[in-house]
Amino acid sequence: MTTYRRRGHWRTRSSGTRHWVTTHHVTRSSARPATSPGRSHPRSSSPAPSGAVGWISPNASCPVCGAAVYFYANEHGSRVFFDELGPPWPKHPCTDNPALHATTAGGRQAPSIRDLGVARRPSDMRDRAWKAYAVKGIAIEDGRSSIALQPLNGAGRGLSWTVSRPLSLRADDIVFVRAQQMSYFDADACEPAIVEDARRAAEIARRLITERDRQHVLAAIAGRVAAGEMTPDEVAEVTVAVRAARTRGELAAAIRIRVTDLTVAPPRRGDLWLLAIAFVLMVGATSAAEGGRSFLMMLPGLLLMATAVYRLNPDLERGARVVFAVLTAVVAICPAGALGGAIQVEILQR
Known part of the structure; x- marks a missing residue:
C-alpha cells in the first residue's frame, strides 16, 4: 500500500462541472496494475462540425481519484496526465508523483479535435493568450516540418507553420499558438514543448539592433544578477556577446533565448509625440486651405x-528606413486630407 498527501485541487465530473476538493490523504495499492486509463468521454468518429463552439473533452480518468483528465502516452510506454490542455500545461496532482510513476504498454494516445465537446468550456487553468488549433496536416522534408493548422471549430482561416526540425505531431493533434510561438505536447520526449515559426523567426533575427537595445538587455541581465539567477562569470561572458551583437538573432543567441522571446528597447516617447504632432499639422493644413496651397502648408x-x-524603425537598413519613412508620410496624406476636408466642411456649414 502507498499513502501520500494530495494537495487541494479542482476536480472535474464526467458531466463537465467542477468542484474543489480539499487537501487529503490517498491510499493506493502498489499491486494495482498500471493499465491504460479508461476514457471518461467517448471519442467521436468524425471531426467537430463546422462552426461548433466548445472545448476538448478529457480523454481519460485518473487511475487514483477517478477525475476526468487529459492523457498522453507514447510508443515507449511513457505517460502523463494533465488537468487542462495548453500552457502552462498543469499536471494532474495525483499522478505528478515520482512514487506513482509507471509506464503503460500500447501505442501513442493523445487528446485530439475528435474529442471536442460542444457544451464544454476550457477551465481557468489555461492561459487564454494561447489560441488552440488542430493539426490539419504535416509534411517533413529536408529536416523541416511544414504544418497546416485549422481552428477547432472548423470555421475561419487556418495558419501555416514551418519549423526547422521534425516534430512528432499527427493530424488532429491539438496545438496552441501565441504570436510567433507554438506550444504542443512532444510525444517523443513525453513533455510539452515550444517551437518558433522558422520563417518569422528568421525575419526577426535579421533585424538590426541599436545601442538602446543593448542597454535594455544589459539592464535586464543586471536584474537577473540581483536576483541571484546568474553568476559574475556568466554575466561577463554574456556582456561581451551582447556588446558584439549586431542583429536580433545574435543578441538572442548571446543571452541564450529564442529570438521570438527577445524584448528590445521600447520606442522613445518623444518620437511618438513627433508622429502625432506631424499628423495634426497635416490635418490642420488641409482644413485651412485648398488645392496646391494646402499641399505646401x-x-x-x-x-x-x-x-x-x-x-x-532603427532595425531597418538605412536605405530601407528612408524609403519606408517617405512612403509612410505620403500614404498619410490620404487620411489627413480626408479628416481635414471633413473639418473644413463642418466649419463652412457653421
Whole structure:
C-alpha cells in the first residue's frame, strides 16, 4: 500500500462541472496494475462540425481519484496526465508523483479535435493568450516540418507553420499558438514543448539592433544578477556577446533565448509625440486651405512624419528606413486630407 498527501485541487465530473476538493490523504495499492486509463468521454468518429463552439473533452480518468483528465502516452510506454490542455500545461496532482510513476504498454494516445465537446468550456487553468488549433496536416522534408493548422471549430482561416526540425505531431493533434510561438505536447520526449515559426523567426533575427537595445538587455541581465539567477562569470561572458551583437538573432543567441522571446528597447516617447504632432499639422493644413496651397502648408507635417517614422524603425537598413519613412508620410496624406476636408466642411456649414 502507498499513502501520500494530495494537495487541494479542482476536480472535474464526467458531466463537465467542477468542484474543489480539499487537501487529503490517498491510499493506493502498489499491486494495482498500471493499465491504460479508461476514457471518461467517448471519442467521436468524425471531426467537430463546422462552426461548433466548445472545448476538448478529457480523454481519460485518473487511475487514483477517478477525475476526468487529459492523457498522453507514447510508443515507449511513457505517460502523463494533465488537468487542462495548453500552457502552462498543469499536471494532474495525483499522478505528478515520482512514487506513482509507471509506464503503460500500447501505442501513442493523445487528446485530439475528435474529442471536442460542444457544451464544454476550457477551465481557468489555461492561459487564454494561447489560441488552440488542430493539426490539419504535416509534411517533413529536408529536416523541416511544414504544418497546416485549422481552428477547432472548423470555421475561419487556418495558419501555416514551418519549423526547422521534425516534430512528432499527427493530424488532429491539438496545438496552441501565441504570436510567433507554438506550444504542443512532444510525444517523443513525453513533455510539452515550444517551437518558433522558422520563417518569422528568421525575419526577426535579421533585424538590426541599436545601442538602446543593448542597454535594455544589459539592464535586464543586471536584474537577473540581483536576483541571484546568474553568476559574475556568466554575466561577463554574456556582456561581451551582447556588446558584439549586431542583429536580433545574435543578441538572442548571446543571452541564450529564442529570438521570438527577445524584448528590445521600447520606442522613445518623444518620437511618438513627433508622429502625432506631424499628423495634426497635416490635418490642420488641409482644413485651412485648398488645392496646391494646402499641399505646401502640409510640407512641414510631411517632413516631421517622415522623420518620426525613420526614428521609430532603427532595425531597418538605412536605405530601407528612408524609403519606408517617405512612403509612410505620403500614404498619410490620404487620411489627413480626408479628416481635414471633413473639418473644413463642418466649419463652412457653421
